[in-house]
Amino acid sequence: MQILFIAVATAIFGELRIVPFGWEFRFGLGSSMFFLLLLLMNNVPMLRTGVVTGMVVVLFRTLTGRSFIIEPSLFWEVLVTHVPAMFYYIAFAFGMSRIPKQFFQSRLFLLGIIVTFVDFYSNMVEIGFRKILIETTSLSLTEWMTFLLVACIRVFFVIGLYANIILKQLQAVHFEQQKRYEHTLSVGASLYSESFYMKKIMDEIENLTLSSYDHYRSLKKERLYAHSKHALSIAEGIHEIKKDAQRIRAGLLKLHNDTELNNEMLLSDIIDFVIRANQQYSKWLQKEIEFSCHLHVNYLTSHHLLLLTALNNLVANGVEAIEGSGSVRIRVSEQRKMTIFQIEDTGEGIKEGELPYIFVPGYTTKYDQRGVAATGIGLSHVNNIVEGFNGEITVNSIEGEGTSFVMKILTAKLKVGE
Template identity: 40%
Template sequence: MRERLLVLMIIMLATAFFGEMKVNPLGGSFRFSLGIAAFSFGLLWFSSVPVITTGFLTGTFILGFRVGMDMLMGYGPWLESVYDHLPSAFYYFSFAILFRVLRARNYVEFPLKMGLIGASVDFASNLVELQVREFLNGFPPLTWQGFFMLLFFGVLRSFFAVGLYNSVSIRQIRAVGEVRQQELERLRMINTELYEEAFYLRKSMTQLEDITRESYRLYRRLLTSQHAESPTALTIAEHVHEVKKDSQRILAGISKLINQEGLAPQMPVGELCELVMRANQKYAEMLGKEIEFAWSCQVSLATNQIYALLSVLNNLVANAVEAIDGSGKIELNVRLEGRQIVFQVLDTGPGISQDEREWVFEPGYTTKYDAQGNASTGIGLTHARGIVQSLQGQLHILRDLGEWTHFEVRIPTHQLLRGEGG
């Protein structure tokens, strides 16, 4: 209720204020102003307010406002001022009634129809005002010139209000779209991290299955030889089996999170690359680094393997961001070579020595340390290579290209079109 009263006050004040931006082409106190444009916009934008109530309150407020202005300026007796401005109140009364009867709000998605309806309502309301003026003040009858002037200003003011409404609506939709896009990108990056965890959880489950099988075989051999430790082997097999079951439940939960509704099952490779570069540009800014990002994609393919590719490319580009000291450049290039899609990540960091190239893909190996001297986990490139290999692809470091460190990923094209569980 309080919000609705606030909206009503805003509409009345805006209408009164813009109503003073006027011309008097027919003489006397009859005016064409921007007040009705503000009033029309208010009725369209604030759809929660009742049209007729708003019209009668605004008309009454306009009458009081203009009479008060006349009194402050000393323009004559107050009763004469009331007779001069009362027809304007009837204008807003009739405008609100016609606006409601014609259900103008139902046509806000059709600007041309809305503009024509608004112009018709404006024209008819002006005729009502002139009739009241003729009755109260002896205003001269309307001429053909005045008739066409009413029509012209009605169209002008109506389409101005509709245009303003659509302009503001478009900006609002764009703002909502940008927020939605940012939210989708955030969800995709979260899902990418979950994908990595799910990928290695599946791998661990395979190993757990092997351990369970071997433990049970050991139990059978020990049992056959009547060894005293045979129950221990069985207990180990049972515990490992329980761990595997727990892992399956965790994996099922992660899989549900990854397959969130609202996220498209496919994504163009070019759009995916743009997402990676945009996310890492923000990462570089957060680290206070001045890095120039560039990317090119000569592939029009859309892929189902969104999180696999995001995980790999994000690892490589984020590593490049962290490797660059202060300022530099990072490039991501994508092209087709035969039946393979090739991703190249280049950066102007310090480079990787020949000896280190043999170790960077080993789990736990790292050359990165934080401000306190703590080493990073050293599993990013291991994860990336594992995911690429699961797609029957290859990830390797090429010989440095001038000042550039050069990573290359090659994946068979058909692997990017398989299902997530394939």
């Protein structure tokens, strides 16, 4: 099917031509189209394609020729005048079949030089058969040089077009891979942050289990057997909850490990991801928000998923706080062996009376259009992540002007090799 497509396309485009010598030899777009399609469909058998294309071109030119249309009885005479063109395509396809396939991808300039001479040689073959089948005048040196020049121009024009097509395809593939990677990274960050949060819950459950068991022993020591038995039952129940939580966390970690993620990321790549994600989020919210980044330190970190979660939460809060249009600025610097992440927005700000409670789990000032409150765990989760690094997070806000969050974490806790 591909061979037939190449043959028909070549025959049609071959009608866009000039006839420089006054006889049936022509410079047309057919040869350029033939070359381009051989590059794009280089898995077809070249020689067979050349034979089929040559036959289709000859038949097409014969049946659409003016002489045949005026006088159909001249079919064989018209056919003979076009037969030499078939040998051009056979010779060209044979030459293409001798070129290593890797030249089609990585050595285009050398390919252009080789194909220029293949094209020139194929024209010589066609003219040779014309001399055998039809009496034609000999060509001068100037005319032969014209052949070579035309061959060079059209070959490199086609290679330029081919390179542009390949570049567009690579860009499309890269864009698709980038989208897939960002989605995987987002899912991985969510899974990892949830497992991190689950670990904190498990630690609290463990402490509660120990407290319940201590309470059981105290009651038993005081011979309050009924109460001690009840306390033991509570401790056992809490212990079962802990085991369920362990199974859930193990499942989350397995899902996270199954995602194809790099073990390390540069801070600059983390910030780029956060900005791209929130640019899409702001468009979804129909807000015009300008994002900017000032990166004064950059290094590899293996804790990229936790940083992604924390920074994405803070930037998303900034996006949500802005009405209509505004800006969000991210600044990353290093002072006194501390990496400092500063996120500033030009949103509505936080009321002074609410500032002491914003990191409390469950506290929220966000309500949807139905008046349903948000979960209120976003900032508390960020706070837990920062505390997990033994860092600190502070907030400054002026109502009506904007908010600034500052996370400070020891560089040694984040940087690979420290």
